[in-house]
Each structure stands twice: as C-alpha cells, then as structure tokens.
Amino acid sequence: DIQMTQSPSSLSASVGDRVTITCQASQDISNDLNWYQQKPGKAPKLLIYGTSYLETGVPSRFSGSGSGTDFTFTISSLQPEDIATYYCQQSDTLPLTFGGGTKVEIK
Amino acid sequence: EVQLVQSGAEVKKPGESLKISCKGSGYSFTSYWIGWVRQMPGKGLEWMGVIYPGDSDTTYSPSFQGQVTISADKSLSTAYLEWSSLKGSDSAMYYCARPTDGYNTSPFDYWGQGTLVTVSS
Numbered sequence: 001d002i003q004m005t006q007s008p009s010s011l012s013a014s015v016g017d018r019v020t021i022t023c024q025a026s027q028d029i030s031n032d033l034n035w036y037q038q039k040p041g042k043a044p045k046l047l048i049y050g051t052s053y054l055e056t057g058v059p060s061r062f063s064g065s066g067s068g069t070d071f072t073f074t075i076s077s078l079q080p081e082d083i084a085t086y087y088c089q090q091s092d093t094l095p096l097t098f099g100g101g102t103k104v105e106i107k
Numbered sequence: 108e109v110q111l112v113q114s115g116a117e118v119k120k121p122g123e124s125l126k127i128s129c130k131g132s133g134y135s136f137t138s139y140w141i142g143w144v145r146q147m148p149g150k151g152l153e154w155m156g157v158i159y160p161g162d163s164d165t166t167y168s169p170s171f172q173g174q175v176t177i178s179a180d181k182s183l184s185t186a187y188l189e190w191s192s193l194k195g196s197d198s199a200m201y202y203c204a205r206p207t208d209g210y211n212t213s214p215f216d217y218w219g220q221g222t223l224v225t226v227s228s
Contacts, residue, residue, distance in 0.1 A: 001169065034214040036152075043202055043218035044144075044152060055216065087152055091212045095168035096142075098152040 002090050006099030012107045019075040021102045023088035032092035033071045039084045109133040111219035118225045119193050126189040127222045129203030136184040137161035140211045143188050147199045157211045193226045
C-alpha cells in the first residue's frame with residue numbers, strides 16, 4: 001500500500017491567517033492527490049482533486065499544489081467555518097489510502 | 108440529486124453478524140463504483156474497498172480482505188457491508204461513498220451520512 005504522511009497532525013491559527021498542510025506519499029503518485037474536509041459529526045467533503053482542482057462550490061481560498069510525492073494544501077485566509085479536520089488521499093493505486101488528518105483550530 | 112442513504116445505527120454483541128446498507132438514488136447506480144470507508148472513534152479515514160454494482164466486481168483493501176464482505180443488489184440500488192462475526196474492534200462509523208466518475212480509483216464526491224456500529228458485550 002502507498003503510505004500517506006500528513007503534517008502537522010493539528011494546528012491552531014488566527015482568523016485571516018494563511019494555513020498550510022503537507023502530505024507526502026511513500027512513492028510517486030503523479031498528481032493523483034485529493035483533499036477532504038471533515039467537520040465534527042459529518043461525512044467528509046471533497047474539496048480538491050487531482051492535486052489542484054477545486055470541487056464545484058468550494059471557496060477559492062482553498063488551494064492545492066505539488067506532484068510526485070510531495071503535496072501542499074493551503075487556506076489563504078482562515079475563516080471560522082474552516083474549523084475541521086483535513087485529509088489527503090492518494091488515488092493513484094488501489095487500495096486508495098488517506099493521510100492521518102490535520103485538525104485545524106482557531107487560536 | 109445524487110443521494111446515498113445508509114441504514115441506521117446498530118448495537119451488536121461480539122460474535123454476532125451484521126449487514127449494513129447504502130441506497131443510491133439520483134444517478135445510474137450500475138454505472139458507478141460504491142466504496143466503504145471506516146472511521147474508528149477519534150481516528151482517521153480508512154478505505155475498505157469498492158464494488159461495481161453493474162457486475163459486482165469488488166476490490167478490498169488488504170487490511171479488510173477476509174474481515175468483511177461487500178456486496179450489491181442492483182435491483183434495489185443498494186450496496187452492503189457485512190460481517191459474519193463482529194469484534195469489539197469493529198466499532199466505528201462506516202461511510203459509503205461514490206466516486207466522481209466511473210473509475211474505482213477516483214475520489215469520492217458523494218457520501219452517505221454514515222452508520223455507527225457499536226460492538227459491546
């Protein structure tokens with residue numbers, strides 16, 4: 001299986017801050033990297049697919065970049081409604097695998 | 108509107124069997140894979156496997172192979188996740204989800220509401 005290492009596991013930032021989460025794959029996954037947002041008690045929501053493509057309706061403050069084994073997810077200006085846990089997922093090879101998650105809190 | 112509606116919460120004893128369901132609507136159920144994702148209490152997401160309801164082609168994660176059975180009834184537009192003998196470690200929230208297109212490697216853009224399974228003596 002491809003291992004996905006996500007960091008940090010948690011972070012605390014102020015409203016308006018730029019937030020960055022990284023995800024590293026154990027092998028080359030090209031650009032087959034997706035990001036999900038999960039709010040407490042809710043199902044995950046797909047935010048970004050194919051490394052950098054925003055799902056319809058997702059605010060433009062969310063973005064993604066990278067290729068190969070190293071990927072980055074950014075919230076350009078953190079909003080209160082962005083409080084959630086974020087997961088990366090590789091969709092290059094079955095079984096698809098998720099990173100361990102990053103819990104984002106407001107400082 | 109695409110919807111995945113899962114069956115309700117379950118409380119079971121170790122050793123019991125269980126089958127939970129996920130009913131799809133608003134799209135061609137036989138044209139998209141359906142996947143299952145486990146989330147243990149306070150933990151992350153784990154991809155369990157996928158099934159193609161059109162022909163019941165199924166792929167499991169090695170971590171779940173032999174531990175659960177994924178099936179589908181295309182006449183009912185329903186996918187299932189089944190255990191023959193539950194363990195306490197099966198206690199978790201289980202989500203079904205549908206990929207963005209017709210490939211089993213595509214990300215999931217539609218999710219069920221989740222089914223909470225509690226296994227306790």
